Amino acid sequence: xxxxxxxxxxxxxxxxxxxxxxxxxxxxxxxxxxxxxxxxxxxxxxxxxxxxxxxxxxxxxxxxxxxxxxxxxxxxxxxxxxxxxxxxxxxxxxxxxxxxxxxxxxxxxxxxxxxxxxxxxxxxxxxxxxxxxxxxxxxxxxxxxxxxxxxxxxxxxxxxxxxxxxxxxxxxxxxxxxxxxxxxxxxxxxxxxxxxxxxxxxxxxxxxxxxxxxxxxxxxxxxxxxxxxxxxxxxxxxxxxxxxxxxxxxxxxxxxxx
Amino acid sequence: xxxxxxxxxxxxxxxxxxxxxxxxxxxxxxxxxxxxxxxxxxxxxxxxxxxxxxxxxxxxxxxxxxxxxxxxxxxxxxxxxxxxxxxxxxxxxxxxxxxxxxxxxxxxxxxxxxxxxxxxxxxxxxxxxxxxxxxxxxxxxxxxxxxxxxxxxxxxxxxxxxxxxxxxxxxxxxxxxxxxxxxxxxxxxxxxxxxxxxxxxxxxxxxxxxxxxxxxxxxxxxxxxxxxxxxxxxxxxxxxxxxxxxxxxxxxxxxxxxxxxxxxxxxxxxxxxxxxxxxxxxxxx
Numbered sequence: 302x303x304x305x306x307x308x309x310x311x312x313x314x315x316x317x318x319x320x321x322x323x324x325x326x327x328x329x330x331x332x333x334x335x336x337x338x339x340x341x342x343x344x345x346x347x348x349x350x351x352x353x354x355x356x357x358x359x360x361x362x363x364x365x366x367x368x369x370x371x372x373x374x375x376x377x378x379x380x381x382x383x384x385x386x387x388x389x390x391x392x393x394x395x396x397x398x399x400x401x402x403x404x405x406x407x408x409x410x411x412x413x414x415x416x417x418x419x420x421x422x423x424x425x426x427x428x429x430x431x432x433x434x435x436x437x438x439x440x441x442x443x444x445x446x447x448x449x450x451x452x453x454x455x456x457x458x459x460x461x462x463x464x465x466x467x468x469x470x471x472x473x474x475x476x477x478x479x480x481x482x483x484x485x486x487x488x489x490x491x492x493x494x495x496x497x498x499x500x501x502x503x504x505x506x507x508x509x510x511x512x513x514x515x516x517x518x519x520x521x522x523x524x525x526x527x528x529x530x531x532x533x534x535x536x537x538x539x540x541x542x543x544x545x546x547x548x549x550x551x552x553x554x555x556x557x558x559x
Numbered sequence: 560x561x562x563x564x565x566x567x568x569x570x571x572x573x574x575x576x577x578x579x580x581x582x583x584x585x586x587x588x589x590x591x592x593x594x595x596x597x598x599x600x601x602x603x604x605x606x607x608x609x610x611x612x613x614x615x616x617x618x619x620x621x622x623x624x625x626x627x628x629x630x631x632x633x634x635x636x637x638x639x640x641x642x643x644x645x646x647x648x649x650x651x652x653x654x655x656x657x658x659x660x661x662x663x664x665x666x667x668x669x670x671x672x673x674x675x676x677x678x679x680x681x682x683x684x685x686x687x688x689x690x691x692x693x694x695x696x697x698x699x700x701x702x703x704x705x706x707x708x709x710x711x712x713x714x715x716x717x718x719x720x721x722x723x724x725x726x727x728x729x730x731x732x733x734x735x736x737x738x739x740x741x742x743x744x745x746x747x748x749x750x751x752x753x754x755x756x757x758x759x760x761x762x763x764x765x766x767x768x769x770x771x772x773x774x775x776x777x778x779x780x781x782x783x784x785x786x787x788x789x790x791x792x793x794x795x796x797x798x799x800x801x802x803x804x805x806x807x808x809x810x811x812x813x814x815x816x817x818x819x820x821x822x823x824x825x826x827x828x829x830x831x832x833x834x835x836x837x838x839x840x841x842x843x844x
Contacts, residue, residue: 302714304681305633308665311674326677328711330749331780337710340775340784345672351817352671355579382669385627385640386600425604455606498607 302326314338315345316378349377352387353394356421359472360398360414363407372398388425391418409463409484416465419457419493424500426455431548437541446523449552452516455495456549458505462486466502496547509540513549561807566700566733567765568654569594569620569810573829573836576624576787576814577615581822586611590826594620594654596812600627603643612651620654622766622812623647624735627669630689630703631662631676641696648697655766655810657702657735658693660686660723677712678722683729690730702735702765703727707743707772707785719744720758727762734759736809737768738799739791743783752798760805769799769832770814788817790828799832803839811836 302310310323320335327334350373354361361369376397382390395414398404404411431453440448452458459465464482471477490510492503505513512529531537544550563571572593577585585595595615602609602623612621625644628636648656661673676682686703694701705723717725727734736759745752771789774781791799791813803809813829 303633304631304677304685305665307677307712307714308633308662308674312665312668312670315670316668326712326714328713332777332782334710336777340709340782341672341674345670348671382671383667385637385664385669386603387671388601388604424606425608427605429605495606498610 311341315342316381318342346374346377349382349387349390350374352390353377356388356391357394357414357417359469360394360410360417362472363410363413363468368403372401386425388421391421394418409461409465409468412459412461412463412465413468416459416461416469416491416493419459419491420500423455423457423493423495426453426495429453429551432545432550432552433548434545436552437545446521446526448522449519450516450522450525450550451519451552452513453494453549453551456513456547457493458510458513459491459493460488460510461491462488466491466504492547492549494547494549496549501547508536509543512540513544516550519553563809564700564733564763564765566655566702566763567810569622569766570654571808571810571836571840573833574620574622574810574812575825575829576812576816578816578819580819581825582608582611584822586615589618590822592619592826592829594622594810594812596622596624596655596814599623599625599644599647599656599658602647603640609647609650616651616653621651622655622657623651623653624704625656625658626673627663627671628658628689628693629662629664629669630658630693631660631674631682631686632664632689633662633685634665636689636692636696637664638696641693645697648699655702656697656699657704657766659704659706660726661706673706675706675708675710675712678715678717678719679712680716683722683725686726687729690726690732694730694732700732702733704735704737704768705740705744705759707737707740707783709747709782709784711748718758720755723759724762733763733765735766735768736764736802736806737770738802739768739770739772739795740785742792742795742798743772743785746783753801756798756802756805760802764806764809767799767802767809767811768814769795769811769828770816786817787814791831796831796835800835800839803835804842807843808836808839 314320314323320338324334353373380393395411399411467482490505492505508529508531512525515525515528526537570593574594577595577597659673663670741752741755745755769791770787772783772785775784811832
């Protein structure tokens, strides 16, 4: 069998469990082909299940090990990794959990998975030049309005109706006091970012979250400001100050705007 | 027996595999160990982890050991992945760079496993081409690790040692000799581990790996599974000692990935390897 065909047969087997096409390529001795192949499929499923446990530790605690492992196994088969690094794996896990009927009454677990993947993404985001106060200081009002901006890749915004941050923080303690957490649904936007070496979290007000969501893809400062509904200079000034403090904005063309 | 090949600038001493659970302690306590090996793919993000390796590099030699480049893939290497590795290699200037004689990627799916390749001419040509591209991409020779295998392909027409010898000869790469993998594979296939070592002893071996495995019962039969989750077994220690007599002292790593023990346990295991390595050095002197 040509190597490409053999590897395609492995792919089919690993994802489906049907080894009919692959078994003839395997030497039979004290074990038959399916028995030997099953070792590799088992390794594949376990290793990626462990990777998901590492990326979603609080989601694991909320779901319980047995439920998590079953969900992870099905997710791995439905959405196997399409990138080489395990810290990049699991972008679709929250969406997968959202569609499970067992979680319909516990949407906060889905939001926890979104929050935890935002943490991983923020932590591993590439370092990129940020817009600083020096970038802005000499700009005219027109240049300021036209300044190209993009939300830095380490700056993640998680919108939720659950007290995700409080829950996550409680799970970081040895004796969490879950009774103290108000589980009443309330819309909020959480900023997860890595301005330097460590992750930081904070709740955003509506204007700030709208501004950062508007800057997800490259835009300019004037457009993002208009979309966030900041009707006064003080609100916009506060958002810009936060962005400068936490290095939330990158600009691929900052010098061109000057 | 001879000097280290150019693919390895590691000190001839023992190192440990550095895993996330031990990052903080190693960073803070700087334990007495000669070198550290990390899984390359865990450090390709832009966060604090590459910076941590930069800081550790001042104290330890660093080895980048890849688990995801899929050198045996018929479709060739993921060039974006290779470029990220090249950038990390350039940033860290590690003492060694390695990956595996296996594959894990096909049709856009990354299986995160070290899947076996057949030992035939086509697979040899593929992996030689990929290893040469790897070396070209990072601008230096690499080592490839012999795998633990649980099956054989019917189309294989040569033994693993011969395949490895041809791979090293044609691509110019070195061999990372995993002694536990030699034991696991030869036991699983009814081969002679010492004959295996004799057949590869002349290759440019720049590093040795040691780790644990377990025996899995399937009905009334058993198979050895390489899990990096337990101490090095007595037969593997014996095989390691034999390997040192054949090839001479080599940089030696204790790997532990699953059921990770306290750092002290890992360092003690490395100490056992160092004792044997010291004896080998005395014999070679």
